[in-house]
Amino acid sequence: MKSKLAIAVTLSGWVLLIFFLFYENLEHGHQMFRYIFQPPYKHELILHMSIIILPFISTAIGFFINERKKLFEIVKGSEEKYRDLYENAPDGYHSIGPDGTILEVNNTWLKMLGYERDEFTGKMKLTDLLTDDGLRTFQDTFSDFKKKGFIENVEYYLKRKDGILLPVLINATAIYDEKGDFLKSRSIVRDISARISYRKKLEHSIEEWRATFDSMPYGVMLIDPIFNIIKANEYIARLSGFTVKDVIGHKCYELIHGSDKPIECCPLLKSSEVSGTETYEYYEARFNKYFMGHLTPILDKEGLPQRYIISLIDITEIKDKEERLIQSRDAFLNMLKDLDVSHRELQKLHEGLIYSFINAIDTKSPWTKGHSVRVTNYALAIAKEMGLKDKEIETLRTAAILHDIGKIGTYDVILDKPGKLTAEEFTLVKMHTVKGEEILMPIRQLQNILPTIRAHHERMDGKGYPDGLKGDEIPFLARIICIADSFDSMTSERPYRPTPGKEYAISELKSCIGTQFDPEVAEAFLRVLENLQV
Numbered sequence: 001m002k003s004k005l006a007i008a009v010t011l012s013g014w015v016l017l018i019f020f021l022f023y024e025n026l027e028h029g030h031q032m033f034r035y036i037f038q039p040p041y042k043h044e045l046i047l048h049m050s051i052i053i054l055p056f057i058s059t060a061i062g063f064f065i066n067e068r069k070k071l072f073e074i075v076k077g078s079e080e081k082y083r084d085l086y087e088n089a090p091d092g093y094h095s096i097g098p099d100g101t102i103l104e105v106n107n108t109w110l111k112m113l114g115y116e117r118d119e120f121t122g123k124m125k126l127t128d129l130l131t132d133d134g135l136r137t138f139q140d141t142f143s144d145f146k147k148k149g150f151i152e153n154v155e156y157y158l159k160r161k162d163g164i165l166l167p168v169l170i171n172a173t174a175i176y177d178e179k180g181d182f183l184k185s186r187s188i189v190r191d192i193s194a195r196i197s198y199r200k201k202l203e204h205s206i207e208e209w210r211a212t213f214d215s216m217p218y219g220v221m222l223i224d225p226i227f228n229i230i231k232a233n234e235y236i237a238r239l240s241g242f243t244v245k246d247v248i249g250h251k252c253y254e255l256i257h258g259s260d261k262p263i264e265c266c267p268l269l270k271s272s273e274v275s276g277t278e279t280y281e282y283y284e285a286r287f288n289k290y291f292m293g294h295l296t297p298i299l300d301k302e303g304l305p306q307r308y309i310i311s312l313i314d315i316t317e318i319k320d321k322e323e324r325l326i327q328s329r330d331a332f333l334n335m336l337k338d339l340d341v342s343h344r345e346l347q348k349l350h351e352g353l354i355y356s357f358i359n360a361i362d363t364k365s366p367w368t369k370g371h372s373v374r375v376t377n378y379a380l381a382i383a384k385e386m387g388l389k390d391k392e393i394e395t396l397r398t399a400a401i402l403h404d405i406g407k408i409g410t411y412d413v414i415l416d417k418p419g420k421l422t423a424e425e426f427t428l429v430k431m432h433t434v435k436g437e438e439i440l441m442p443i444r445q446l447q448n449i450l451p452t453i454r455a456h457h458e459r460m461d462g463k464g465y466p467d468g469l470k471g472d473e474i475p476f477l478a479r480i481i482c483i484a485d486s487f488d489s490m491t492s493e494r495p496y497r498p499t500p501g502k503e504y505a506i507s508e509l510k511s512c513i514g515t516q517f518d519p520e521v522a523e524a525f526l527r528v529l530e531n532l533q534v
Contacts, residue, residue: 003062003065003066003069005062005065006061006062006063006065006066006069007062008062009058009061009062009065010058010059010061010062010063011058012058013054013055013056013057013058013059014055014058014059016051016054016055017051017052017054017055020048020051024036036048036052087106087107087108088106088107088108089106089108090108091108091188091189091190091191092105092106092108092109092112092113092168092188092189092190092191093105093106093108093109093186093187093188093189094106094109094126094185094187094189095184095185095186095187096125096126096184096185096187097183097184098146098182098183098184099125100125100126100127100138100142101123101124101125102120102123102124102125102126103184105117109189112158112160112166112168112189112191113129113158113159113160113161113166114160114161114162115161119161126138128159129158129159130156130157130158130159131156131157131159131165133157134156134157134158137154137156138156141154145172145174145185146174146182148174149173149174149176150172150173150174151170151171151172152171153169153170153171154169154170154171155167155168155169155170155192156168156170158189166191166193167191167192167193167195167196168189168190168191168192169189169190169192170187170188170189170190171187171188171190172185172186172187172188173185173186174186205444205445208444212442212443213233214233214234214235214244215234216233216235217235218235218311218312218313218314219232219233219235219236219239219256219310219311219312219313220232220233220235220236220309220310220311220312221233221236221252221309221310221311221312222307222308222309223252223268223307223308223310224306224307224308225268225305225306225308227251227252227253227262227268228249228250228251228252229247229248229249229250229251229252229255230248230307231248232244232247232248235312236255236256236312239255239256239287239312240255240256242255252310253266256284256312257284257286258286263282265280265281265282266280266293266295267280267295268295268308276296276297277294277295277296278294278295278296279292279293279294279295280292280293280295281293281315288316289314289316290314290315290316290318290319291312291313291314291315292312292313292315293310293311293312293313294309294310294311294313295308295309295310296308296309296311371404371488371489371492372400372401372402372403372404373401374488374492375400375403375481375484375485375488376397376400376401376484378484378487378488378525378528379396379397379400379480379481379484380393380396380397380400381525381528382480382483382484382521382524382525382528383396383480385524385525385527385528386520386521386524392477395448395449395452395477396452396477396480396481398446398449399449399452399453399456399477399478399481400480400481400484402436402440402446402449402453403436403452403453403456403481403485404432404436405436405439405440405453406431406432406433406434406435406436406437406438406439406453407429407432407435407436408435408439430457430465430466431466433453433454433455433456433457433465433466434454434466436453436454437450437453437454440453449477451475451478452475452477452478452481454466454467454478455467455469455474455475455478456478456481456482456485457482457485458470458473458474458478458482459482459515459516460474460479460514460515460516460517460518461514461515461516463515464482464516474518476518479517479518479521480521482516482517482518483509483517483518483521483522483525484525486508486509486516486517487505487509487525490504490505490508491505502529506526506529509522509525509526510522510526
């Protein structure tokens with residue numbers, strides 16, 4: 001856009017030239033140009049030349065005036081953009097003087113604390129917004145900040161206008177005058193309410209896991225490769241005669257076996273060969289008890305073991321009495337990491353403990369050893385064949401591996417009975433679906449798999465258990481586990497019969513489509529079995 005002043009200056013030179021030529025034409029006629037360039041006097045020539053070049057000078061001046069206006073508009077636009085970025089930045093900003101007086105804030109800061117700009121700028125100090133703890137922190141750090149010139153990641157609770165305390169994280173740098181005296185701060189104020197809320201939820205979750213961990217009637221330890229105890233539950237503490245805190249740092253064989261070296265059957269002596277869960281049994285003379293131990297490695301990204309989980313189960317009564325019931329119905333899942341453990345490490349620990357729990361279930365009967373893992377592999381193959389999403393597959397993986405967790409409450413003599421079960425015994429076996437749901441119900445993170453655990457023995461025709469659901473009433477993932485579970489049962493030996501074989505199992509699957517099994521799931525499984533080595 002042209003500047004009006006630039007246009008006026010430019011036109012003034014040209015108008016004066018036109019007027020001059022018009023006047024000279026009236027005075028001298030066809031002698032005009034001769035008179036202009038050859039006047040009788042020198043000063044008249046200078047005047048004439050000045051008038052002739054004046055339009056060019058005025059045009060140049062007009063151009064510079066117009067360019068100057070453009071430059072001012074660009075600078076103004078840049079200032080407005082900067083101001084907008086400053087005022088509406090994602091984080092709040094404030095500047096405080098040498099005595100802590102608030103000198104300047106942005107709009108984000110105002111919205112965070114609910115104030116109007118004229119309520120405090122230059123009138124209030126930052127200390128007016130701090131709690132007693134925050135005031136002590138400010139007094140401890142502000143003097144150093146003015147000397148050092150920066151401060152990082154200081155947490156405060158600032159008092160909002162409505163009285164609510166807002167948790168913030170402050171990072172600041174200092175501005176000094178030419179003499180090196182502190183003038184003011186440049187402080188970024190970040191609302192960390194979401195972070196604090198997440199931290200509290202995490203702490204609460206860890207407390208829940210710790211309570212579950214300590215309430216289990218089994219010993220569980222997290223140890224490093226040189227036998228040092230990193231974490232242990234209350235059971236281990238009671239067994240060793242120490243507190244939970246005191247056992248940390250001790251060698252596990254010192255506390256458990258009262259020895260200066262590991263026992264011969266300890267799998268950790270061959271840690272380089274341990275790739276999965278190792279199970280061992282031993283007699284502990286100190287306590288006159290038999291124990292079954294499970295050692296599970298926790299691997300790093302390269303697949304190398306960094307930690308080990310050892311679980312100890314008292315199997316004295318099982319050794320003395322074949323009909324002893326394993327002493328636990330609680331979930332064998334726990335949290336063994338410190339509060340600052342990453343999500344990835346917690347997930348690995350979670351999976352390791354789930355497999356430790358499955359190993360505990362497998363010890364109840366040699367006939368069902370490995371059953372949960374095989375059912376999980378079949379179920380995942382079906383899910384991938386049907387194109388389930390990754391999240392559904394992960395949910396299915398957890399549900400499948402834990403689908404028979406309720407059998408931990410079923411008597412061994414029933415599971416190992418070589419003959420046909422009585423009606424009462426079969427009723428007890430059928431209760432494992434409901435017991436499985438009850439065992440996992442206290443664990444909030446596993447709520448999404450409870451319907452699947454409960455319904456994995458339901459049938460499409462409504463003749464299953466425990467609720468007699470039919471068709472689409474049955475959770476979809478339960479329908480997948482149902483057929484995988486049935487197939488593994490038919491292709492595995494049982495105390496009351498030898499394995500019928502793969503071909504028999506496939507013929508049974510086909511004959512039960514629509515009555516026991518979901519047609520879509522069954523067809524997908526049959527496609528899988530064509531290429532699967534059973």
